[in-house]
Amino acid sequence: MSQKQTLVEVKDLTMRFGGLTALDKLNMSIFEGEVLGLLGPNGSGKTTFFNVLTGLYKASSGSALYRGENVLGKTPQEIYRSGVARTFQRSRLSLPLTVFDNIVIGDYQHMQHGLIFNLFRRKAFRAEYDAYVQKVRDLLNIFSPPLVERMFEPVETFSMIDRRRIEVCRALLSQPRLLLLDEPSAGMTHDETHALMSDILDVRSKLNNLTVVLIEHEMNVIERITDRCVVFNYGQKIAEGTYAQITSDPNVQTAYLGEETV
Amino acid sequence: MTRPIRNPAMVLALVSIATTIYMWLFLHAETQIGIAILLAVAAIVVVIARKTGIAGRIEAAGARRPGLAQIWAAGSTLALIALFYDQHFVLLMICAVLLYTTAGLGLTLQFGFSGVANFAGAAFFGIGAYATAVLATHTGIPHLLIVVISGLIAAVIGSVLITPVLRTRGHYAALVTIAFGILFKTFIEVNDVLGGPQGLQVPGMKLFGHSLNEPFSIFGHEASFYVSYAVLSLVVCGGIFLIVKALERSWIGLSMDVVRTDETAAATFGLHIARWKVIAFMMGNFFAGIAGSVYGMLTGFVAPNNFTFADSLLMLSIVILGGLGNAVGLIPAAVIVLVLPEKLQFIQEYRFLFYAALVIVILLFRPDGLLPRKTRLFFSQETSR
Numbered sequence: 001m002s003q004k005q006t007l008v009e010v011k012d013l014t015m016r017f018g019g020l021t022a023l024d025k026l027n028m029s030i031f032e033g034e035v036l037g038l039l040g041p042n043g044s045g046k047t048t049f050f051n052v053l054t055g056l057y058k059a060s061s062g063s064a065l066y067r068g069e070n071v072l073g074k075t076p077q078e079i080y081r082s083g084v085a086r087t088f089q090r091s092r093l094s095l096p097l098t099v100f101d102n103i104v105i106g107d108y109q110h111m112q113h114g115l116i117f118n119l120f121r122r123k124a125f126r127a128e129y130d131a132y133v134q135k136v137r138d139l140l141n142i143f144s145p146p147l148v149e150r151m152f153e154p155v156e157t158f159s160m161i162d163r164r165r166i167e168v169c170r171a172l173l174s175q176p177r178l179l180l181l182d183e184p185s186a187g188m189t190h191d192e193t194h195a196l197m198s199d200i201l202d203v204r205s206k207l208n209n210l211t212v213v214l215i216e217h218e219m220n221v222i223e224r225i226t227d228r229c230v231v232f233n234y235g236q237k238i239a240e241g242t243y244a245q246i247t248s249d250p251n252v253q254t255a256y257l258g259e260e261t262v
Numbered sequence: 263m264t265r266p267i268r269n270p271a272m273v274l275a276l277v278s279i280a281t282t283i284y285m286w287l288f289l290h291a292e293t294q295i296g297i298a299i300l301l302a303v304a305a306i307v308v309v310i311a312r313k314t315g316i317a318g319r320i321e322a323a324g325a326r327r328p329g330l331a332q333i334w335a336a337g338s339t340l341a342l343i344a345l346f347y348d349q350h351f352v353l354l355m356i357c358a359v360l361l362y363t364t365a366g367l368g369l370t371l372q373f374g375f376s377g378v379a380n381f382a383g384a385a386f387f388g389i390g391a392y393a394t395a396v397l398a399t400h401t402g403i404p405h406l407l408i409v410v411i412s413g414l415i416a417a418v419i420g421s422v423l424i425t426p427v428l429r430t431r432g433h434y435a436a437l438v439t440i441a442f443g444i445l446f447k448t449f450i451e452v453n454d455v456l457g458g459p460q461g462l463q464v465p466g467m468k469l470f471g472h473s474l475n476e477p478f479s480i481f482g483h484e485a486s487f488y489v490s491y492a493v494l495s496l497v498v499c500g501g502i503f504l505i506v507k508a509l510e511r512s513w514i515g516l517s518m519d520v521v522r523t524d525e526t527a528a529a530t531f532g533l534h535i536a537r538w539k540v541i542a543f544m545m546g547n548f549f550a551g552i553a554g555s556v557y558g559m560l561t562g563f564v565a566p567n568n569f570t571f572a573d574s575l576l577m578l579s580i581v582i583l584g585g586l587g588n589a590v591g592l593i594p595a596a597v598i599v600l601v602l603p604e605k606l607q608f609i610q611e612y613r614f615l616f617y618a619a620l621v622i623v624i625l626l627f628r629p630d631g632l633l634p635r636k637t638r639l640f641f642s643q644e645t646s647r
Contacts, residue, residue: 054530080532092530094523097516098637105520108532111513118512119505125512129640154637170531 004031007178007211008053013062015048015235022048024235025062030178035204035212037222039246040232041255046215047089049232050180054086055079066178081109083177087167087184089215095156099147099166102155103136106173139169143199160187168200175207181214185221193218197225219247231255270323271330277320278334282341289342289352289601294608321633324590328507328642335593336500343492347480353488355604357560359596360495361553366580366592367499367506368549373578374587374635375515376542377522378427379436382443383577386547388569389416390554392450395462395564405467409498409555416551417544424543428536443574450566461565464558467494474559491560498556502549506589511640518542519638550577576600583621585631594632598624 008030015023023045030036038046051057053064055076064071071079085106093102104111111128112118118125140147143165155163164184171179181200185193204210216222222229223243231239231246233255239246246252284304291297311317324331339356346352365387372378380386393412397403403411426438451459466475466487474490509515520528521538528535558564580599584591598620606613624632 056526056530076529077532077534080530086530088527092524092527094520094527096523096635096637097519098639101516101519101638105516105528105531105533108517113513113517115514118514119508122508126641152637152639174531 004034006030007032007067009063009065011063011065013049013052013064014060015045015052015057016060022235023052023059023062026232026235026237028230028237028240030211030213031228032211033209034227035201035214035225037226037229037243038213038215038232039217039222039229039252040238044232044255045235046232047182048235050086050182050213050215053079053180054084080174083174084180085171085174085176085178086180087164087171087182089182089186091160091163091167093155093163093166093170096154098154099140099151099158100133100136102166103139103169103173104132106170107132107135109174135173136169139172139203142202143169143196161192164188165196165199168196172200172203172207175210177209177211179204179210179212181212181216183215183217185216185218190218193221194224197221201225270326273320273323274327274331274334277323278338282338285338285342285597286345288605289346289355291605297605297608325636325639326642332500332504336496339496340493343489343496347483347485347489350486350488353486353492354560355601356492357488357495357557358600359593360492360499361557361560362577362580362600363592363596364495364499364502364553365550365577366584366596367502367589368546368553369577369581370546370587370589370592371506371509371518371542371549372546373581375510375518375522376539378539378543378546379432379578380439380543380546381436381571381574381578382423382439382446383550384569384571384573385443385446386416386420386550387554387557387573387577388446388450388564388566389419390551391464391558391564391569392456392462393551394555394558395464396456398465398559399463405469405559409552412555413548413552416554417548420547421540421544424540427543428539440571440574443571447566447570450569457565459566461563461568464562464564466562467491467556467559469494475562488560491556495556495560498552502552503589506549510589510638514538514541515638579621583624583631585634587635588631588633591631591633591635 006029010026010028013023013026014021026045026049038049040046048057052059053066053071055071055074055078059072062072066079066082066084069082112125136151137148140151144162147162147165150158155166158166164187168181168184171181184196184200188196200212204212214222214226226243229240229243229246230237231249231252233251238251238255239249241249284300288297288300291300308317311320339360343353343356346356365383368386369380369383372380390412393415394408397408397411398405423438423442427435430438450456456462466473468474474494475487477487478485478490517528517533518538520531521533521535525535576599580592580595583599584593584595602620603613603617606616609616628634
């Protein structure tokens, strides 16, 4: 692994909520270009880790260097601009807005927000808009062609599965360097999960060097698509390695199944 | 049954002409029986139009040809102004509807788009009117410029509220604006420089050397001086309507909507929550200030009692009754809220009871307002896809 570039370097990262320690001196690395699986029982700190990485939570102590810069103390906006995009465990889409609206906001950093541009240069706006329609259409075509037909319908009329697809598209539109997926398969059937994952890998192959971190409970998804896994328990890393390595790790078995009693 | 009309241009023409005739009859009606019949007709027509799907077709026609619909709306208003050219009171009501709609457009930007509830709409309207009274009395600045400056003053004074509004959410932010509205009224009342409770005179508007307060005659008919103000109000209202509509169909409107619906997701995708709320809040107050400025010149007099908390509520109820976030809905809502109580004078104090009951009934059957906001389409051509 020594030839791999480190994208994120986490050192002694601690996050406390009152008396609860969600991340307890966490140490781990994310390498550039890999697909990393994040595993662990419920409440082991996986989502908290994502929230710290994206700036939504301010960690209590420690550091998390993303491309050499500490994300602690940065705003979510700054972190997004440096190329980190994510999805949420519980879908966070704007329900009254259309599929197009929800996806296009993913590339907020490249839109022109000027008053003059938006109000008076409608021709230039139209050109920018048309380019975005094409981009969104291309992305939707990969994930679910039927959604292309309905891209100007409000999101509230779509099923949970489609909403997850829309959320993934929103995160991918800005062509991020680091994509954080928080249980994208929750509520999906086996086949749907497989389809979604293949689509994500498909997009990833077109984006150069996209790194993906995936929180997932479905073991066969982890087995199929991750290069490496990290297992959390009580806010600490208890194991890391390939899928085969971690599944045979006694620490992991204890965390999931409990201590063997004699 | 006759073949339904499919041509949107034809639908819009028929609806506009019918509405104009109806409004002409309604504004004319003075007898109890006349008004009762007209209200009944309106209720029946609305119910039939909804049941037969005609209402849907009208909405579709408006969505297909928004530009044409706007021209018809402006034309119908001009026709009404022309029809009532010598009736002060009716023209005053038309002006009030147009200017309250303008202030409502500002509140739509704040509440409907970015989710900042402003319960001090009348205060910002009042700041515009007071600024105009002072500037027009004591300076020689051209009046058209005074209108713009008054709007800017409303926006700047409103900016003292930005920090408390941004630090609080939902009901608490609303409370901040309520407090400001009361503060404004009390401040004016105790301030002798601004006339105290007696208020101030506002000089009439002069446009390019022509005084709007002088009656003029067309084709030998003496026209009310309110005609000029009504046309001016229409221009102001129409201009700001176009700006708000363009904002809605731009990245700015989209950003504001995303900020309103999910602040966490918005921040994760780089949106500066504060930035968009501040822009919406200041622009909204700017529009309310402009409306207040014209209103002040039109009435010739401003007093603290014209800008109470009750007036702020009236403005907000127009915004909500029309359909939160929908600029088009403001107009019928403003007519119901402002004109109907005047037309119900004959039942004296019962008119407020009737009017309040009507508002409740409307919201009972249309919980999202008269014309709920439609899903955004940046360009109307997308509908044909």
